[in-house]
Amino acid sequence: MPYVKIEITREGATPDQKARLIEGVTDLLARELNKNPATTVVVIDEVDLDNWGIGGLPVTQFRRQLQATRDRQAG
Amino acid sequence: MPYVKIEITREGATPDQKARLIEGVTDLLARELNKNPATTVVVIDEVDLDNWGIGGLPVTQFRRQLQATRDRQAG
Amino acid sequence: MPYVKIEITREGATPDQKARLIEGVTDLLARELNKNPATTVVVIDEVDLDNWGIGGLPVTQFRRQLQATRDRQAG
Amino acid sequence: MPYVKIEITREGATPDQKARLIEGVTDLLARELNKNPATTVVVIDEVDLDNWGIGGLPVTQFRRQLQATRDRQAG
Amino acid sequence: MPYVKIEITREGATPDQKARLIEGVTDLLARELNKNPATTVVVIDEVDLDNWGIGGLPVTQFRRQLQATRDRQAG
Amino acid sequence: MPYVKIEITREGATPDQKARLIEGVTDLLARELNKNPATTVVVIDEVDLDNWGIGGLPVTQFRRQLQATRDRQAG
Numbered sequence: 001m002p003y004v005k006i007e008i009t010r011e012g013a014t015p016d017q018k019a020r021l022i023e024g025v026t027d028l029l030a031r032e033l034n035k036n037p038a039t040t041v042v043v044i045d046e047v048d049l050d051n052w053g054i055g056g057l058p059v060t061q062f063r064r065q066l067q068a069t070r071d072r073q074a075g
Numbered sequence: 076m077p078y079v080k081i082e083i084t085r086e087g088a089t090p091d092q093k094a095r096l097i098e099g100v101t102d103l104l105a106r107e108l109n110k111n112p113a114t115t116v117v118v119i120d121e122v123d124l125d126n127w128g129i130g131g132l133p134v135t136q137f138r139r140q141l142q143a144t145r146d147r148q149a150g
Numbered sequence: 151m152p153y154v155k156i157e158i159t160r161e162g163a164t165p166d167q168k169a170r171l172i173e174g175v176t177d178l179l180a181r182e183l184n185k186n187p188a189t190t191v192v193v194i195d196e197v198d199l200d201n202w203g204i205g206g207l208p209v210t211q212f213r214r215q216l217q218a219t220r221d222r223q224a225g
Numbered sequence: 226m227p228y229v230k231i232e233i234t235r236e237g238a239t240p241d242q243k244a245r246l247i248e249g250v251t252d253l254l255a256r257e258l259n260k261n262p263a264t265t266v267v268v269i270d271e272v273d274l275d276n277w278g279i280g281g282l283p284v285t286q287f288r289r290q291l292q293a294t295r296d297r298q299a300g
Numbered sequence: 301m302p303y304v305k306i307e308i309t310r311e312g313a314t315p316d317q318k319a320r321l322i323e324g325v326t327d328l329l330a331r332e333l334n335k336n337p338a339t340t341v342v343v344i345d346e347v348d349l350d351n352w353g354i355g356g357l358p359v360t361q362f363r364r365q366l367q368a369t370r371d372r373q374a375g
Numbered sequence: 376m377p378y379v380k381i382e383i384t385r386e387g388a389t390p391d392q393k394a395r396l397i398e399g400v401t402d403l404l405a406r407e408l409n410k411n412p413a414t415t416v417v418v419i420d421e422v423d424l425d426n427w428g429i430g431g432l433p434v435t436q437f438r439r440q441l442q443a444t445r446d447r448q449a450g
Contacts (some may be wrong), residue, residue, distance in 0.1 A: 226383075226384065226429055226434065227381060227382060227383045228381075228382040229379065229380070229381050229382070229405075230379070231377065231378075231379050232377060232378040232379070233376075233377045233404075233408065233410070234376065235393075238408060242407050242408060245407050246403065246404070246407055246408070249399075249403040249407065250400060250403065253396065253399040253400065253403070254381075254383075257392050257395050257396055257399065258383065258388060258392060258396070259385070264429070277376070279376055279414065282393070284376065288377045290410070
């Protein structure tokens, strides 16, 4: 009967990968807390990159900035 | 002032059906808890079938499996 | 298989009132969208008044302000 | 490490506006609660108008009704 | 950078069990989607039994009813 | 009419701090997206430390580990 929401950036997760997330989380809850898989609900929410912020920036800018920092350190 | 989120699989709910969900939930909260309809927010989230898991499987596979079981029992 | 989250301020909803919310939402989804009640999950989240904001204010202050406005208009 | 979800109706918010929401919420949490911006996650969820209810109506109808009331009062 | 919310009924999950849920979900996202564990957030929400509905009933009543059905079938 | 959920670890945020979060987020949405403050809902969810995971660990262990790393680097 648990409910699990997984929020990730929308970057091409395949149906197979999503199926393995669903299976993996359901198994985990059965194994650790003895939850019934038959009534475990898992919802995956894929979020557009513009709509996901981290470090005060949209994730695309955040990654660019991170890469620039690494390039400078390596340069 | 309540907030209600309804998550369903995306399977063609019509605008009219969604309007009746919004009206029904708002009325329910007014009737049972005396909540003010004017500030009751209802958000409907339609989730792609690949992104909804139940019984450890994406819902499409889950339904196929359920149907196969029924067919065997009936067969 | 729907999942519904109801967020309300914590103000003494009784177990009976919560049971009627659960029943009412489940019935509504069965009636309007033909959803199976057996797998409809409803979660009620009661939120402390300090943690609920509306109109830019915690709800307790918001109500006080609203009352003051009404008193002035009536006075 | 905070997580913030912002739900708004889908009405053409631009990437720049969304970037400013992400920056503004992250700054607010750093300033008021000393939360580390580097691990603050902000997710913006844009909801179709048919799927957003207020006052017991889908938001498009709600606004039409509000406008009609104002027109009558002004007329 | 994923965010995962796990909602379960409040029935005495221990800190160790919760730590294993956090570890398990984080590992799963790293393994299946190559997500960085350092920025994966997992939030566990334990919900009072009165506030969790399934099959149109608060979960305590739902289980009692399920048990009664089984007893009758076995009796 | 926006809805905002802020999830933070439960570590003694005061009512005043929470009021400033509510005010700040509401102002931000009015300023950037012209959203009506009167119907902006902000909900703050304070999560127990055992129930918040980051980096595959409950946050308390995560911080201890981070501190140990820093101590070693400084030592």
